[in-house]
Amino acid sequence: MSVYTEPLQALIDELNRLPGIGPKSAQRIAFHLLKIPKEDAARLAESIVVAKDRVHWCRVCFNVCDSDTCQFCADDGRDGRVVCVVEEARDIVAIERSGAFKGRYHVLQGAISPIEGIGPEQLRVRELVKRLEDDAITELILATNPNVEGDATASYLARLIKPIGVRVTRLASGLPQGGDLEFADEVTLGHALEGRREL
Amino acid sequence: MSRGQYRDEGVVLRTYKLGEADRIIVFMTKAHGKVRAVAKGVRKTKSKFGARLEPASQVLLALYEGKGELHTVTDAEIIAANRDIREGYNLFVHAAPMLEAVDQMAQDHEPDVAVYLMLTRALATLNDRRTPLVTTAFFWKLLAYSGVEPRLDSCVRCDAAESLSAFDFQSGGAVCTNCSYGGGVPISSEALDLMRQILGGHLNQALAQTVGETTAEVERLAIAAIEHHIERRLRSTTLL
Ligand SMILES: [Zn+2]
Ligand SMILES: [Zn+2]
Numbered sequence A: 001m002s003v004y005t006e007p008l009q010a011l012i013d014e015l016n017r018l019p020g021i022g023p024k025s026a027q028r029i030a031f032h033l034l035k036i037p038k039e040d041a042a043r044l045a046e047s048i049v050v051a052k053d054r055v056h057w058c059r060v061c062f063n064v065c066d067s068d069t070c071q072f073c074a075d076d077g078r079d080g081r082v083v084c085v086v087e088e089a090r091d092i093v094a095i096e097r098s099g100a101f102k103g104r105y106h107v108l109q110g111a112i113s114p115i116e117g118i119g120p121e122q123l124r125v126r127e128l129v130k131r132l133e134d135d136a137i138t139e140l141i142l143a144t145n146p147n148v149e150g151d152a153t154a155s156y157l158a159r160l161i162k163p164i165g166v167r168v169t170r171l172a173s174g175l176p177q178g179g180d181l182e183f184a185d186e187v188t189l190g191h192a193l194e195g196r197r198e199l
Numbered sequence B: 001m002s003r004g005q006y007r008d009e010g011v012v013l014r015t016y017k018l019g020e021a022d023r024i025i026v027f028m029t030k031a032h033g034k035v036r037a038v039a040k041g042v043r044k045t046k047s048k049f050g051a052r053l054e055p056a057s058q059v060l061l062a063l064y065e066g067k068g069e070l071h072t073v074t075d076a077e078i079i080a081a082n083r084d085i086r087e088g089y090n091l092f093v094h095a096a097p098m099l100e101a102v103d104q105m106a107q108d109h110e111p112d113v114a115v116y117l118m119l120t121r122a123l124a125t126l127n128d129r130r131t132p133l134v135t136t137a138f139f140w141k142l143l144a145y146s147g148v149e150p151r152l153d154s155c156v157r158c159d160a161a162e163s164l165s166a167f168d169f170q171s172g173g174a175v176c177t178n179c180s181y182g183g184g185v186p187i188s189s190e191a192l193d194l195m196r197q198i199l200g201g202h203l204n205q206a207l208a209q210t211v212g213e214t215t216a217e218v219e220r221l222a223i224a225a226i227e228h229h230i231e232r233r234l235r236s237t238t239l240l
Helices: A006-014 A022-034 A038-054 A088-100 A125-134 A148-164 A184-193 B084-089 B091-107 B113-130 B133-145 B190-197 B203-207 B214-228 B235-239
Strands: A079-086 A101-108 A140-144 A165-171 B005-018 B022-029 B034-039 B058-065 B071-080 B163-168 B173-176
Touching: A006 A022, A038 B005, A079 A088, A101 A125, A101 A140, A101 A184, A125 A148, A125 B084, A140 A148, A148 A165, A148 B084, A184 B084, B005 B034, B005 B091, B005 B113, B022 B091, B022 B113, B071 B113, B084 B113, B091 B113, B091 B133, B091 B214, B091 B235, B113 B133, B133 B190, B133 B203, B133 B214, B190 B203, B190 B214
Parallel strands: A079 A101, A079 A140, A140 A165, B034 B071
Antiparallel strands: B005 B022, B005 B058, B022 B034, B058 B071, B163 B173
8 A cells, every 4th residue: 555645656656667766766756846846847747758759769870869860870971881889879978078989889779688688689789780781881899888788798799790791899998097006906907908009 | 783894705696776876786695695785986987896896706895784774895806707707698698597596595694605605616617617507507406405406316206217207396306207197397318317417416527518409408497497496587597
């Protein structure tokens, strides 16, 4: 039995279904929403509906966009031969901020996670392979997160794609800039050693 | 009662994102059973934890128990990184079901050194020998340790030692052809032999077996048996 009136409980339940929001946070946010002015709440509700309506996936790379293809796929100034594979559309923002990449993207919309039952079929892998068959892509840069799920995804993709004859690279991972060597863990240091470069 | 600072060693079973940059890490520890602890800032690229708190890592831990339900990780050092598991898709999908099974079976704060040692050895063996049979063997050994060692040399219904051709999860063992009408899944004599090796102290011999139909059969049976035992599905086995 719920202790709250039904509309409030319904709101808490909806919030609780969002990623990273547990029952306690859901309660806290719900009470916050009850306290704010009605206009603010309406604006939030409206922006969710509008975003759901107008934002969709790029037909080519599955980035978020508001037309048929995203800004990167539509831009002829970008190098279509190099494709950077990321887990989520927000990772594109981080890579763009670096200013170091001028190719195109492919968004997997997740990473392989056995514990959550997420395999390659739940990701945009089939669409990636299709792009490799159709487009003049010569190199894939795997920019999945440097954690277990990201590594498993990269290793799966490398095994799948190398036989197609496309060059497959993985973002170098190693020591964070501005850190002290002595605090580095063995795995990170191992990566840094393997990825060392000539000066 | 809270114990403040304490040290232990543990294996990372799984992690959950928490807030902007933190994670909740679920450990199977050696002396404190299953422990859930927050690792603050672990998702930042400059975190002091680095890659130490990823699933399948075995680490030496400093933990803090405050008033809340969750403990806090204050320090972690690598005992075994099991790097090949962490970086290879094939090994990782075979490690994940072991981690998930221990997460399901172990109790919070109830020490179980045997399970901890079985898990650390299985991960090390998977990392080195790279055979999927490690997961299968781990499941059967975990079941045996939990008191449900399957009977493999005679029929669980009539004691006959001949023509064993089925396996019944409910009664926990082999069933002869005559009795198999009463339920059970078919099992080959090769699969029965492999299970006898695994549970009869010939693990090395078993792990040397070439991966094929028989090993796949015993793997399927092991998953079904463990799911029967914990009364729920293991999500991570869908990728095997
Ligand atoms: Zn696009
Ligand atoms: Zn019988």
